[in-house]
Amino acid sequence: MISQEDVQYVASLSRIHLKKDEVECLSKDLEKIVDYIKKLESLETANIQPTSHVLPIQNVFREDIIKPSLSQKEALHFSIEQHQGCFKVPKIIE
Amino acid sequence: METTQQFETVIGLEVHLQLKTKTKIFCSCANDFGGEPNTRTCPVCLGLPGTLPVFNKQVLDYGIKIGLALNCAINNVIKFDRKNYYYPDLPKAYQISQFDLPIAKDGFLLVPSLNNELKKIRIHRAHLEEDAGKLMHDAVHPYSLVDYNRTGTPLMEIVSSPDMHSPQDAYDYLQTLKLTLQYLDVSDCDMEKGSLRCDANVSIRPKGETKLGTKTELKNMNSFKAVKAALEYEIARQTSVMLSGDKIIQETRLWDENKQMTFSMRSKEEAHDYRYFPEPDLVPFTISDEKIQSIKKMIPELPIDKYHRFIEHYHLSDYDARLLIQDAPLADFFEICAKNFHDTKKICNWLNTQVLQELNERKAPISKTLLTPDNLIMLIQKTDAGIISNLAAKDVLKIIFETGKQTEQIIEEQGLAQISDDVTLEKIADDLIRENQKVIEQIKNGEQKALGFLIGQAMKKMNGKANPKKIGDILQRRIFHG
Ligand SMILES: [Zn+2]
DSSP states (O other): OOOOOHHHHHHTTTTTTOOHHHHHHHHHHHHHHHHHHHHHHHSTTTTTOOOOOOOOOOOOEEOOOOOOBOOHHHTTTTTTTTEEEEEEEOOOOO | OOHHHHHHEEEEEEEEEEEEOOOOOSOSSOOOSSSSTSSBBBBTTTOOTOOOEEHHHHHHHHHHHHHHHHHOEOOOOOEEEEOOOOTTTTTTSSEEEEESSSSSEEEEEEETTTTTTTTEEEEEEEEEOOOEEEEEEEEESEEEEEOOTTTTTTTEEEEOOOOOOHHHHHHHHHHHHHHHHEEEEEETOOOOTTTHHHHHHHEEEEETTTSSSOOOEEEOOOOHHHHHHHHHHHHHHHHHHHTOOOOOOOOOEEETTTEEEEEEOOOOHHHHHOEEEEETTTOEEEOOHHHHHHHTOOOOOOOOHHHHHHHHHHHHOHHHHHHHHHHHHHHHHHHHHHOOOSSSHHHHHHHIIIHHHHHHHHTTOOGGGGHHHHHHHHHHHHHHTTOOOOHHHHHHHHHHHOOOOOOHHHHHHTOOOBBOOOOHHHHHHHHHHHTTHHHHHHHHTTOOHHHHHHHHHHHHTTTTTTTHHHHHHHHHHHHHHH
């Protein structure tokens, strides 16, 4: 059973704001998804290697060679607010 | 302390090590320290949509090297996973890390401790990941600033087993780990610059109890000394909580260096729900046994092995060996000297005192200074032969460090050679005996101090250049045998 609290919790982890009717709806949908996973789990997989990637390739590397970075101006172009060459964000208190 | 009577301490350490590759772990931005903020970023490390990370080959090699040096098993198949959390220093809102298939696991480190015993601290696992950006804030302004230069710096996280039982254990482990990593030449290992960082997990339990107590995680320590102090504080705090009948709360606590206390971070606990899943943007990596073998060959003699060899082969004291291995270039320098000069104790006496002092003042490894093994040996020989005094030898060493000139040339230029010629010294002895009849009586009565006074007078007359041993001999002969 996926409770509405579960849905709210998962939504908050992803910074998604949900309306009340959306929460109700999603809790039913999620329930169905979890049921389906349970069905999959009933399969015998002891001798099957887990798939960590869908593509049958491995070992894609890059040589350790420097390429030019963006300029500070270019990097900060995407910021909502900036200050002294930095991205400016709401205060984080540790 | 009460802890030692009733409770046992259990400590595990997590060390984050920045690897000194030329570029970042998943993009080609320079991996560097300092500089203007946000000048070493690109669409990949800024986490812009549509970009793909590509793994830096050198990071894998360094990771294998570290794993092997820590006696770990290297996994033949590794992959990367996403660790999800929201924080402004993490532009993608996830960190690429390794979850269930880390590069290395099940190792150990042998740690020499105070009473000459070796403690075996197990390494639970070591994995590769990317560093986050740097957040800056002060007490005044209502905002934080973010610099993403550090984002994507390759990190190796080394997780010990909870095998340490005192703050001193933790300190010794960190020292040995750092030294080992320095020998591998894979990182600056500089805590001040943040290229080596340490978090500590600590709990206490009643003596005899086998289940672990509730732990707290300590962060924000900027030196090994701070790690030790934070652990000491936290153990005392946990002890008093336990003794008062309360429960320890599992939490992250921050060390405050000024107040010398730990404080609860009081963060939302949801921050710990990381929802790891396989990184779909990176394919898995296989590490062949041949690759592991070839990297194994690149590992130099490690400090613990060097320590044992120095004692066995050069008959060094525990103290001298321990001090020498702290500095790999200095240890190499010692070995070159020892090839050409038999008295290894004397070489150590010079290296571990004056030379080390000069190196500390210059903040440079010996290989980057003007001192050569030949020149040091010459200096030791000239001092041994009484050609220059010990005091003058120290001056000569300073001049070598400054100019790189040959020992002999310096002695000549500075007029440092002691006067040992008999005619001059006999004349001085004559004068002194004539002028100090009272002192002579004292010497005849067996007062050694009085002889010292006379030698001092001789040195004065010769502007400090007399050979004190020789003048002493002459004075004694004259006084007792006429
Ligand atoms: Zn980049």
